[in-house]
Amino acid sequence: MSDDPARAAPxxxxxxxxxxxxxxxxxMAKVLRHSQAGAAREQDNVRLIVDSNPALPDRNAAIAGTGPSPAPMLAEMARGLAAAGADVxxxxxNAAHAFADAVIAATPLPFLHLIEEAVDTVARSHPAARRIGVLAVAxxxxxxxxxxxxAARSLLPVVPDPTARAAFMAAIWQIKASDLAAGRDGVLAAAMRLVEQGAEVVVAGCTEVPLVLGPADLAVPLIDTVDVLARRTVEVARGAGVSNEWVSTHP
Amino acid sequence: MSDDPARAAPxxxxxxxxxxxxxxxxxMAKVLRHSQAGAAREQDNVRLIVDSNPALPDRNAAIAGTGPSPAPMLAEMARGLAAAGADVxxxxxNAAHAFADAVIAATPLPFLHLIEEAVDTVARSHPAARRIGVLAVAxxxxxxxxxxxxAARSLLPVVPDPTARAAFMAAIWQIKASDLAAGRDGVLAAAMRLVEQGAEVVVAGCTEVPLVLGPADLAVPLIDTVDVLARRTVEVARGAGVSNEWVSTHP
Known part of the structure; x- marks a missing residue:
């Protein structure tokens, strides 16, 4: 962390x-892949400080009002990363972004917002698409x-209906428990249902989706939000700016 | 980090x-695998805070006296991890352990020593073996x-001769540059040469080795030191003790 606005990347x-x-x-693997594309030496790769904290309270339960909020622990993690030397x-x-404000408020560091970056990528790479499927957890x-x-970009979300949502959620838990084969079946079914409902593009709005589903699995483009964030992470680490202007509009 | 010796795991x-x-x-993937073996919920996995810092000065050049020491940056990384909440x-x-003292001196936290853990595992799992092959960088x-x-355990190291060492080093740089196929050929050749020299067990004494070589590739047992450290990491995170008694004997 540095207070010098003119500090050099990375x-x-x-x-x-x-x-x-x-x-x-x-x-991390995707950051490394995008990072290596522009790196001549190992030393040119992007430095990441990662708090891999599985003890964070369940986001879905918190949003549904049936469990404690992860916000205080997310704020603590953000402060810890800043103390360890993070600049951004x-x-x-995806779901943890319901608590992005707590992360943003915890430190003066800029925050690269996964959902905003993903939707920006959809709008830029598929300008003709209007109906956007979202494979997201409850x-x-x-x-x-x-x-x-x-909606802020005049795009129409296509989301799973409540029954499909429950089946998709079950598939995500299978992936988290390392049963990738069973999880893949459920995720693929949910994605194909979105296409039937008219989705012209499908956003993998849960970081577990790209672990089992690739672009070749669907008849429409699939946006890997993990890959979008990884690519932007490398750009930002190498000196591209990051703006927080959307913060106030997404409470 | 806590000063309470009776604090509960994890x-x-x-x-x-x-x-x-x-x-x-x-x-991290190996920690996750060993962690999931005893975890009922995502929340039971081990919390890791990782500083993935490729900017660290080259260890081989530093040891050879042809480049700057990574010790000051390693100490800074250790202090940052402590500030972010690490307990151990x-x-x-492997090669960075030439500077383990700088890490140990930087914080009051215990340090789980990769080389000591690897050699302990060799001695315990192959008690009859005397000649231990070591696939290590320069x-x-x-x-x-x-x-x-x-030597501290009365075991005899079998290391690549200078020519083989240069070829092995070239293979490791290929792996670091993501050319796994070429790197694998060089690593496999070096491992087979150690077996010809009489090694009864081969230690993958470089973390890049297990990226390309598995136990099925050799006629003698191959010790994956990354896996040894990952397994011990999960044990320690769940409450097994870690002793620093070897510190003074390995300056």
Whole structure:
């Protein structure tokens, strides 16, 4: 962390992770891949400080009002990452962005917002698409994370109906428990249902989705939000700016 | 971090990483695998705080006296991890253990020593073996990291001769540059040469080795030191003790 606005890149990126741990590892591997594309030596890769904290209270239960809020622990993690030397923060978990304000308020560091970056990428890479499918867990849907970000760009969200949502959630728990084969079946079914409902693009709005689903699995483009965040993380670490202007509009 | 000796497990593990970044990701994946074996819920996995810092000065050059020492930056990383909340430190890089003293001196936290743990595992799991092959990079060989730890247990190190060492080092740089196929050929050749020299067990004394070589590749047992450290990390996080008694004997 530095107070000098003119400090040279690269920046050190603090990662609020562990939600789940496999998704954090996937994010780090993707940062490394994008990082190596522009790195001549090992020393040129991006420095990440990662708090992989699986003890964080369940985001879905908190959003549903049936469990404690993860906000205080997220704020503590953000402060710890700042103390360890992070210059900018990211959080590779979609549902946890319902508590992004707590992370942003905890330190003076800029925060690279997964949902905003993902929806920006959709709008930029598929400008003709209007109906955007979102494969998100119950908490993310309830908190309307993607719905609001899409609406702000005049895009229409296509989300699983309540029955499909329960089946999708069960599949995500299977992936978190390392049963990738069973989880993949459930995630693929949910994605295909969104396409039937008219989705022209599908956003993998849960970091567990890209662990089992790839672009070749669907007839429409699939946006890997972990990969979007990883690519932007490398850009920001190498000196691209990050703006927090959306903060006030997404409470 | 806590001063209460009776504090309950689990402990938070601070990881000095990025040497290289792919080896750190491999270590985290192995911690997750061993962690899940005893975890009923995502929340039961081990909390890791990881500083994946590829900017650390080259260990081999430092040991050879041709580059700056990584010790000051390692000490800074250790202090940062302590500030972020780590209770115990590990460093999944063999050669960096030539600078373990700087890490140990930087904070009051206990340090789980990769080389000592690896050699303990060899002695325990293969009690009849006397000649132990060590696939290590130039710096680790020059610093005699494994030679000393093996000698302390009356075991005989079998290391690559200078020509084989240069070829092995070239293979490790290929792996770090993501050319796994070419790197694997060089690593496999070096391992087979150690077996020809009489090694009864081969220790993967470089964290890049397990990225390309598995137990099925050799006629003798292969010790994955990343896996040994990951397994011990989970045990320690769950309450097993860690002793620093070897510190004074391995300057």
């Amino acid at each position: 920046l050190t990126v603090g990662v609020l992770g562990g939600m789940g741990p496999a998704a954090t590892i996937d994010f 923060l990211v959080m590779p978990c 908490g993310a849907v309830e908190a309307q994370l993607y719905e609001r970000a899409l | 402990l938070t593990v601070g990881v000095l990483g990025g040497m290289g970044p792919a080896a750190t990701i491999d270590f 430190l590990v460093m999944p890089c 710096g680790a060989v020059e610093a005699q990291l494994y030679e000393r730890a093996l």
